[in-house]
Structures are given as structure tokens and as C-alpha cells.
Amino acid sequence: GQNIDQPTEMTATEGAIVQINCTYQTSGFNGLFWYQQHAGEAPTFLSYNVLDGLEEKGRFSSFLSRSKGYSYLLLKELQMKDSASYLCAVRDWNSGNTPLVFGKGTRLSVIA
Amino acid sequence: GAVVSQHPSRVICKSGTSVKIECRSLDFQATTMFWYRQFPKQSLMLMATSNEGSKATYEQGVEKDKFLINHASLTLSTLTVTSAHPEDSSFYICSARDQQDKGEQYFGPGTRLTVT
Numbered sequence: 001g002q003n004i005d006q007p008t009e010m011t012a013t014e015g016a017i018v019q020i021n022c023t024y025q026t027s028g029f030n031g032l033f034w035y036q037q038h039a040g041e042a043p044t045f046l047s048y049n050v051l052d053g054l055e056e057k058g059r060f061s062s063f064l065s066r067s068k069g070y071s072y073l074l075l076k077e078l079q080m081k082d083s084a085s086y087l088c089a090v091r092d093w094n095s096g097n098t099p100l101v102f103g104k105g106t107r108l109s110v111i112a
Numbered sequence: 113g114a115v116v117s118q119h120p121s122r123v124i125c126k127s128g129t130s131v132k133i134e135c136r137s138l139d140f141q142a143t144t145m146f147w148y149r150q151f152p153k154q155s156l157m158l159m160a161t162s163n164e165g166s167k168a169t170y171e172q173g174v175e176k177d178k179f180l181i182n183h184a185s186l187t188l189s190t191l192t193v194t195s196a197h198p199e200d201s202s203f204y205i206c207s208a209r210d211q212q213d214k215g216e217q218y219f220g221p222g223t224r225l226t227v228t
Contacts, residue, residue, distance in 0.1 A: 033217075043156070045216070102155045
């Protein structure tokens with residue numbers, strides 16, 4: 001089975017940096033994904049890590065440590081439009097057709 | 113990136129009726145599609161995995177006779193909610209995997225189902 005944990009809610013100030021953590025336990029591992037989801041909309045892809053280390057893409061970066069079962073999403077220069085839910089998802093290679101399994105999501109509120 | 117469409121985007125139906133939701137991969141072929149359900153302020157819960165030309169694989173606790181899935185072609189999967197009840201009201205999201213793109217999973221825009 002899988003277990004994915006991330007904080008339920010976070011609040012940060014416009015222009016600041018915020019780090020959203022995710023820990024996971026899976027029987028197999030074939031990649032960790034971060035998605036952004038605004039209320040009432042489908043998730044949109046942010047990042048993908050399959051090897052240890054940091055992946056940077058503009059204001060967003062994602063880090064993975066497979067030995068620790070740990071990832072974080074780092075958002076820099078926060079903007080009001082970044083207020084959304086951020087979903088950590090893992091692909092469990094041992095799950096047949098390997099769908100993504102999602103954590104409960106972290107609702108980020110960016111305040112002025 | 114690849115595009116996945118869903119239709120309808122919103123639907124309101126009466127209790128006891130059936131509703132069909134279509135999921136299409138527009139610019140790639142998807143041998144595997146996934147159907148998720150999301151209740152307010154909760155995460156996406158996988159309902160079933162749909163494979164082209166074969167029966168869908170349902171997650172534990174999901175009634176296969178209530179949520180009928182058909183994946184008749186490489187670009188279309190349908191989810192039919194039969195005999196809908198108010199507790200079926202939810203946000204249904206499909207996702208398709210592009211085998212040519214690192215197996216990236218792309219999401220449709222979702223369908224908001226309200227059962228009255």
C-alpha cells in the first residue's frame with residue numbers, strides 16, 4: 001500500500017519563500033510528482049523527480065530524497081495567484097498500471 | 113503538453129438517473145486512462161484504471177456495477193454513473209497517460225456532478 005503525508009494548510013506572505021514537505025511510503029517507487037490545483041479545477045503538472053536532488057523550474061523547485069522517502073516543493077517570490085492546493089503524488093511501480101497516488105494536498109494561502 | 117478533454121464540464125441530474133462522462137486524449141493515444149473522484153477540500157481518490165480493449169480495474173470500495181467504464185478506443189474512455197444518488201455528487205477527473213512522454217499523466221478539466 002501507499003501512504004503519503006503533507007501538511008493540510010500553510011500561509012505565507014506575498015514575495016516570500018515557502019516550502020511544502022511531503023513524505024511517502026510505497027512498496028515500489030517510480031517517481032514523485034507535484035501538482036497545483038485551484039479550487040474547482042483539475043490539477044496542473046508542476047514537477048517530476050525520479051532521482052535524488054533538486055529540480056528547478058523558474059520560481060518552483062522540487063527536491064527528492066528516495067532514501068528518506070521525502071520531497072519538498074519550494075515556491076519563491078510568492079504571488080497572490082499561487083494561492084492553491086499543492087498535491088504530492090507518487091507513482092508506485094508495483095501497482096500494476098501504476099496510476100498516480102495522491103496525498104491529501106496542502107492548501108496554501110498567500111497573503112499581502 | 114498533451115491535452116485531455118472532458119465532457120460535460122458540469123451536469124445536474126435527478127436522483128435515480130444515469131450520467132455519462134466522456135474523457136478524450138486529443139493529441140496522443142492513451143492505452144491507459146484513470147478516473148478519479150474528489151470531494152470538497154479533499155484529495156483525488158483513484159476510482160478505477162481503464163485499459164483500452166479490456167475491462168477496467170476498480171479500486172477497493174468502488175462499485176463496478178454503479179460506475180461503468182468503457183475504453184473503446186485509444187482516445188476515448190467513458191464513465192457512466194448509474195442510478196445516481198446525492199452522495200455521488202462530486203468532482204470527477206479523468207487522466208490519461210502518454211506512453212511516448214515518460215508516461216506523463218495528463219488530467220482533464222474535470223466534471224462537476226450534482227445529483228438532486
